Amino acid sequence: MKSQIAITKVNLTENEIQAAVEILKSGNLRQGKKTEEFEYSFAEKIGAKYAVAVSSGTAALHIAYLSVLEIGDEVLLPSFTFIATASMVHYSNCNPIFCDADRETFTIDIEDAKKRITEKTKAIAPVHLFGNACDVEKIEELANNHNLRIIWDAAQAHGTRYRGKDVGCLNDLVCYSFYPSKNMITGEGGMVTTNNPKLNEKLRLLRSHGQAKKYFHTDFGFNYRMTDVEASIGLEQLKRLDPMTEIRRRNTEILNQGINTVDGIIAQKTTIGADHSYHQYCVLVDPDEYGCDRDQLALYLKNENILTGVHYPRGLHEQPVFQERLGKMELPVTEYLTRHILALPIHHNLYPSDMERIVDAIKENHK
Template sequence: GTAALHMAVAAVGVKQGDEVILPSFTFVATAETVVLAGAKPVFVDIDPETYNISPEAVNRAVTKKTGAIVAVDLYGSPADLKPIREIADKHGLKVIEDAAQAHGAVYDNRPVGAYADVACWSFYASKNMTTGEGGMITTDDDEIAEKLRLIRSHGEKEKYKSILLGHNYRMPEIEAAIGIVQLKKLPKFLEKRRKNAERLTAKLRPLKNLQLPLEPKGCRNSWYLYTVRVKDADRKKRDTIVERLKKEGIGAEVYYPWPIHLMPYYRKFGKGRLPETEKASEQVFSLPVHPGVTVEQIDFIGEAVSRLVGRG
């Protein structure tokens, strides 16, 4: 997935000195690849209900230096791409969709990636489908596709003749073979995740202090992660709940405890506050709904969360 993002940033024409608009509430690779291209990441705030990049914040951040916009489908929940696409078209910008967590997700009744110039996917071991390591890029732009093919293999148009700067980002055949088999299994994996998520939602819905995942009209979550928010929590209270869940054998985790703009390396790119991002990072945690989780385990998770959140 990281290699896919690195290639995408280069293929859409981002160059040294450009600015790239992206969320801070995501895995660090989203920003890492922008910096590797010599560009400046411009972090903007999120929607407090979906945790995805805010189109309004994107619009405010566009400058003459902007080279591209990166939208992330965080936790498998589709980003609001239609208004972002409109902003990009107005300013002649490319849109990269970081769909690393969104295999099988739907936005505006279309597969995620349809509104972006390039969509990047991860096949890391924890994802909805896997090749162990590796990733994929999708695009309907022939020019971008040709650049991606060149970048993937040292920029070579023909053997030993590079026409642009490239890398060795070729996927090994054994990983590709695993991916082909996994792709056939993806619908079954997604259905199990959805059933687990729906059952867990039914268990947790009575908890007024817990914000549950949303599925806006025309959208389908991939349920990579089932992320909840303790509305009145600070970081200490949220972390205490997570630790108690772990002691009960539940694989609760926090994604992501530190927004990128607050990480030591990335502070130099701007000191502006992102209040919704920072608040979410202190209040959210994720629960397992992957295909290996049984109905009985979902019920146990629901009961444990209800008990612990109820106690505070």
């Protein structure tokens, strides 16, 4: 049996393990100095003025939305994303407005978003999906023209750049996840970055019970704090972010070279001006051209001990929880993507020889 090529793998270094052990030994298990250090280093690395560490990417989105939205506001966002982008709008007492996706870059279709603007639309939450940046310029133009706040979902986009700048330093708010499948991890964990001092303050209040100083509450809030154990891992991971991203880019290049001549396998197109960080390498499988469909290819690869993923098998507009509230709607590109997409392994613990095996298997199955 050939060795398994997994879709994701956590492989902490000795430094990362040691950093966490140091905190465990110290007994400082809550949010403390390490978290502050992590916030500072993260902000510095991506070029944002402020970074606020939280307990998950979901918590990051929740406090980011609450910091700029008011009850009943409408938020434009893609249907083709993870549920937290939309569910946290719901839990901010606002309404997610689902938009279609771009067929090539898989990110939000900005023309479609424009058509859905009403007088209640107050924000847009674009997602840098799979590590590919959205068309930042067009989104900023749309937001400026319609006076919308922007909450960027960068949960999958550590190290992604747009026109040479890290997407984490964009206005107004940028939300990250450090969940173990992500390009950079802490265990559970998240971060919000911003350049706005008022939002920075508000986020810190929302993160911890609205507490301005001990037992003095100027706001309502949550316990969304990160612990120093998580922050200590994050600090070490941050040092490795660039080399880990480079390996993902190298692996991607091998796949691109290998499969771009295979009929019916079409890789996600990188947005013009973007440096993709390849959280996922996703292709569309066209059964007429390739000879079998996405699920059949996934099964073939599984039999070769190559594991794949489907992100996402349904658009959010097709999820029962939203259909019950919003009724049925059609988003044809999103629906096409959900039925044809397949993620192939490219993570930073894989070698060029693994990539060659994937290419060979995809070509072999095509014959």
